Amino acid sequence: MEQREESEVVREGLPPGPGWPRLALTGWYVKDPWGCIRSARGRYGDLFTLRVMNGDVVVGCTPAHARQVFSADPGNFRAFAVDALGPVLGEGALLVSSGETHRRQRKLLQPPFHGSRMRAYGRAMREVALEHGRALRAGKDARVHRTTTAISLDVILRTVFGVEAGAMAEGRQLLIDVLEGFSPMVVFSRKFQHPLFPPWRRLERALGVLDARIEEEVRQRRGRGEHGEDILGMLLDARWEGGEPMTAKEIRDQLLTLLVAGHETTAIALAWAIHEVYRRPWVLKRLREEIEGLGGDPEPEALARLPYLSAVCDETLRLRAVVPDVVRQLTQPxxxxxxxxxxxxxVSVEIEAIHRDPGLYPEPDAFQPERFLERKPGPFEFLPFGGGHRRCLGAAFSDFEARVVLGTLVTRLDLRPLLEEVPARRNVTMGPRHGVPVEVLAVR
Ligand code: HEM
Structure with missing residues (x-):
């Protein structure tokens, strides 16, 4: 009894953690988050403080920590690293807003991402996957991440911006210029957002071109009185609680957020999925059998419902956490x-630590899709999309896209992986260091 009471004592302040200088610790974390976390956890246990450039981050590594953060009143938190991200994404962007503004924005932005809207996007996702699959050449080497990046970008262009299949080239270049400007330094630290720093100047220039293009598109669509079926169209139709529409600037900030949050993440998850599947002929075989059971040209929705394909996608997100942690800043004790x-x-919830907990996932470093068929993890045990009031807005969209694109590519491509990948920082997220090089054996 005495022991129980002692463990319930609440201590004041910050739990201990590595005493490194902030710059050095930030550098280590940015380069190798999992190595940094494992080392700190080994020394300090499941809860410790990392003193990094953006502040003091208390890292929790268990489902109980996830529950505490994700079930708490949102009023406890504000978005993390707003100082650095705000000037890039726009002060009105969902990723940097907090409190009542964030709640109102989520309400407005959620409908286009509701599961029921996926039918409208499924065709475009499948067509884009087929087109980029066909562009690969048998007998040549390719980098899977390059292909999945192109797929993810085209899916966003078609479903978010409504660009028609024949007119993608200009839109693609515009978005690539912006995305390439998102170097970690510029995005993570306000200090580098200086006119004398060339990467910042490049990003500002690219954003200026994109802003003008979005403003023009909004003006034209409003002028025509036809808003369109894509996500931009739904945002033009959307009304704040008081009944007023979003301004062009508000729409621009949210579109940029969707692009930044949705593009790289999806491309990386798909590249990892292909990396894991093609290294395991027995997984590939079972996957193909399941998909071929649907006939020659399966409906996207039918693909998205396949249990083994879903398990493969989930196991990929478990083993290869694209976003290894989520962080919130405290507004109050x-x-x-x-x-x-x-x-x-x-406070940070260390998604990767939870996903690799051997108590939850036996043999946690092994890729075993069956585990998702045998047991559905609890709400705080599988968190690739974070949780609580900031849970990924695009989770349903992303899950759907992963199933449709992977389900399309695996029946069309024979690939031979050329090496075993390791994770490395790719801009804001973590991805396969070498881009998953493969030899293309056949394209159907
Ligand atoms: C595999 C793909 C993806 C992964 C792993 C992922 C993961 C995440 C994570 C971990 C968060 C933070 C959640 C939190 O703080 O609790 C997040 C936020 C967000 N994601 Fe995703 N995401 C993916 C794809 C997408 C896509 C496709 C879109 C949109 C098209 C999207 C839009 C967003 C937005 C707007 C937020 C901010 C939500 C908020 O702050 O309220 N994501 N995502």
């Missing part, structure tokens, strides 16, 4: 893992 943390500190 908050109790986390037996500590009462001060306002201003940050």
């Amino acid at each position: 908050f109790e986390y893992g037996g500590w009462r943390l001060p306002a201003g500190a940050c």
